[in-house]
Amino acid sequence: MSILLGGVVNANARDPLPSWNDGPAKQAILAFVKATTEKSSPKYVEPNDRIATFDQDGTLWTEHPLYGQAMFALDRLGKMAPQHPEWKEKDPFKSVLAGDREAMSKFTESDWMEILGVTHAGMSTEEFVALVREWITTAKAPRFNRLYTDLVYQPMLEVMRYLRENGFRTYIVTGGGQEFVRVYSEQVYGVPPEQVVGSSIVTTYKDEGDKPVLMREPKVFLIDDGPGKAVGINLFIGKRPQAAFGNSGGDQQMLEWTQAGDGARLMMLVHHDDGDREYAYGPGGGLPDTHVGTFSDALMAEAKKSGWIVISMKNDWKTIFPSEKK
Amino acid sequence: MSILLGGVVNANARDPLPSWNDGPAKQAILAFVKATTEKSSPKYVEPNDRIATFDQDGTLWTEHPLYGQAMFALDRLGKMAPQHPEWKEKDPFKSVLAGDREAMSKFTESDWMEILGVTHAGMSTEEFVALVREWITTAKAPRFNRLYTDLVYQPMLEVMRYLRENGFRTYIVTGGGQEFVRVYSEQVYGVPPEQVVGSSIVTTYKDEGDKPVLMREPKVFLIDDGPGKAVGINLFIGKRPQAAFGNSGGDQQMLEWTQAGDGARLMMLVHHDDGDREYAYGPGGGLPDTHVGTFSDALMAEAKKSGWIVISMKNDWKTIFPSEKK
Numbered sequence: 340m341s342i343l344l345g346g347v348v349n350a351n352a353r354d355p356l357p358s359w360n361d362g363p364a365k366q367a368i369l370a371f372v373k374a375t376t377e378k379s380s381p382k383y384v385e386p387n388d389r390i391a392t393f394d395q396d397g398t399l400w401t402e403h404p405l406y407g408q409a410m411f412a413l414d415r416l417g418k419m420a421p422q423h424p425e426w427k428e429k430d431p432f433k434s435v436l437a438g439d440r441e442a443m444s445k446f447t448e449s450d451w452m453e454i455l456g457v458t459h460a461g462m463s464t465e466e467f468v469a470l471v472r473e474w475i476t477t478a479k480a481p482r483f484n485r486l487y488t489d490l491v492y493q494p495m496l497e498v499m500r501y502l503r504e505n506g507f508r509t510y511i512v513t514g515g516g517q518e519f520v521r522v523y524s525e526q527v528y529g530v531p532p533e534q535v536v537g538s539s540i541v542t543t544y545k546d547e548g549d550k551p552v553l554m555r556e557p558k559v560f561l562i563d564d565g566p567g568k569a570v571g572i573n574l575f576i577g578k579r580p581q582a583a584f585g586n587s588g589g590d591q592q593m594l595e596w597t598q599a600g601d602g603a604r605l606m607m608l609v610h611h612d613d614g615d616r617e618y619a620y621g622p623g624g625g626l627p628d629t630h631v632g633t634f635s636d637a638l639m640a641e642a643k644k645s646g647w648i649v650i651s652m653k654n655d656w657k658t659i660f661p662s663e664k665k
Numbered sequence: 666m667s668i669l670l671g672g673v674v675n676a677n678a679r680d681p682l683p684s685w686n687d688g689p690a691k692q693a694i695l696a697f698v699k700a701t702t703e704k705s706s707p708k709y710v711e712p713n714d715r716i717a718t719f720d721q722d723g724t725l726w727t728e729h730p731l732y733g734q735a736m737f738a739l740d741r742l743g744k745m746a747p748q749h750p751e752w753k754e755k756d757p758f759k760s761v762l763a764g765d766r767e768a769m770s771k772f773t774e775s776d777w778m779e780i781l782g783v784t785h786a787g788m789s790t791e792e793f794v795a796l797v798r799e800w801i802t803t804a805k806a807p808r809f810n811r812l813y814t815d816l817v818y819q820p821m822l823e824v825m826r827y828l829r830e831n832g833f834r835t836y837i838v839t840g841g842g843q844e845f846v847r848v849y850s851e852q853v854y855g856v857p858p859e860q861v862v863g864s865s866i867v868t869t870y871k872d873e874g875d876k877p878v879l880m881r882e883p884k885v886f887l888i889d890d891g892p893g894k895a896v897g898i899n900l901f902i903g904k905r906p907q908a909a910f911g912n913s914g915g916d917q918q919m920l921e922w923t924q925a926g927d928g929a930r931l932m933m934l935v936h937h938d939d940g941d942r943e944y945a946y947g948p949g950g951g952l953p954d955t956h957v958g959t960f961s962d963a964l965m966a967e968a969k970k971s972g973w974i975v976i977s978m979k980n981d982w983k984t985i986f987p988s989e990k991k
Contacts, residue, residue: 387857464899517900517903518903521903531713532902532903532904533901533902533903533904535903539900542896542899542900543892543896544892544893544895544896544918544922546918546921550925551895551918551921551922551925553895553896553899566869566870567870569870569877569879570868570869570870570879573790573868573879574843574865574868575859575901576858576859577843577844577847577858577859577861578858578859592870592872592877595872595877596870596877599876599877
């Protein structure tokens with residue numbers, strides 16, 4: 340009996356967020372879970388309605404100097420180049436193959452779409468998944484020289500697990516590719532494919548040979564970014580989140596949409612202010628604006644006005660990456 | 666102890682499909698569940714991968730003489746007509762308001778799109794949900810003079826429950842409107858909103874007043890029918906179903922896509938051959954082709970060739986509707 344009681348006491352005493360320093364951010368998460376899950380709370384939420392949404396790039400893993408999926412596209416271009424000698428003369432391919440970072444930083448959306456078209460389309464969904472799986476298990480990220488999936492944020496993994504332990508379903512709502520993220524989401528974040536909402540291209544059913552396939556076409560279907568995140572949430576989940584986590588202007592409407600519901604709502608933004616341990620950008624940051632994960636002064640003002648909680652990576656997080664765990 | 670054992674024996678003896686006559690259809694369902702859920706089975710499927718998809722119209726509830734959602738649209742037109750005197754002179758509205766069934770049976774897809782545009786769009790998602798909720802809880806279906814949600818098929822409710830009890834997640838994959846079906850899917854079928862995949866129109870995020878809204882636009886986003894069902898399944902679920910249930914040509918690709926996976930797969934088609942208790946259409950049926958739930962001779966041949974199991978409503982089902990239950 341004493342063993343049992345000891346177990347209960349330990350369970351209660353266990354800190355569910357050990358990588359978080361004590362402060363307003365950690366306290367807000369704990370208070371939110373208490374308010375929404377204790378039966379006696381006036382803001383109690385039924386388990387079926389407990390939904391939390393997380394942006395990926397810059398919120399769950401490192402996005403600098405370039406989004407992981409953009410690195411995948413560039414690596415893929417390099418591999419395909421020998422079959423496409425014409426690329427040496429033609430932008431945007433020419434600049435990528437020459438490693439011209441200056442030119443690449445000025446790529447327009449249509450340049451990126453052209454790169455996406457040849458690296459992400461013209462193959463079946465199964466072929467694409469195989470390419471992503473090969474890349475994500477071998478490619479190394481700059482600066483840290485580690486797998487991209489090693490550069491996830493330990494404190495955010497703890498928040499996701501803590502919410503799930505309290506009956507929340509955790510969704511990834513990303514501007515990145517839905518089919519890309521689904522390849523590793525379960526293993527890395529504990530989020531199954533059907534709980535990944537992302538940007539997508541058109542797929543077409545083809546039944547010509549042995550077995551039917553879905554072919555990926557070079558045509559945008561859904562841009563799950565900015566206002567598209569509210570659209571994607573309604574389309575894929577059909578329920579309003581109780582909590583939403585982001586880090587850039589592309590997450591603003593997701594946080595607004597979350598906050599527009601009744602009861603207890605938690606809106607949080609990760610601020611990259613730790614150039615020593617990761618990168619510093621956004622208000623007060625040391626990096627020039629690279630159009631990757633822009634956290635503008637206007638967004639900071641909006642957060643203040645709306646009561647959104649800004650997470651300081653420098654001050655709120657004891658550790659950044661799982662590999663630092665003692 | 667004897668009470669406990671008695672309970673176990675009763676539980677084992679309980680027929681999970683009491684509204685099904687014993688026959689190949691019922692046996693196929695029982696054999697499929699055994700093959701996919703018994704740990705010792707060579708075709709065992711992990712609980713996370715147990716997915717079953719169900720068409721709605723004609724598979725889970727009555728679709729004749731016209732799809733429920735089309736009836737909603739026509740009712741809505743009638744209610745809106747006083748504010749639109751010009752409709753009296755202009756087709757397709759004119760024919761609907763005159764109750765001209767002959768003309769309506771010849772409506773083209775573009776006629777229906779025009780009706781959809783004024784009845785399903787030009788309002789927020791919240792306004793639309795409220796309209797559907799009011800209609801679905803009051804409107805009566807022809808012939809039976811009952812709520813549409815009373816005309817669900819008791820044997821199919823039993824299959825859905827039986828699959829869920831065995832760890833399957835049951836999805837509705839409908840050519841009908843995703844946002845329409847989500848209004849009542851949980852209460853009627855036990856299927857939560859996020860497990861309803863359907864056709865959809867474009868929504869646009871608007872944040873002009875007090876709270877942001879999603880406005881429904883008169884523009885098709887996804888047609889979740891025919892090949893679109895395989896596309897929708899990949900997009901929303903990201904896993905291949907182990908079992909799929911349909912009743913018409915619009916379900917063919919869903920069944921093909923399901924069958925193309927490895928291991929045990931169950932593909933079933935409901936055949937409406939019971940004019941006394943419901944409607945008889947499709948091969949051998951008594952109704953002329955009304956373009957509602959077409960089960961062609963070619964589909965019947967495809968089912969035979971592919972080993973899909975055709976459910977005879979007349980012979981396989983003891984009861985059709987829940988109200989007949991003893």
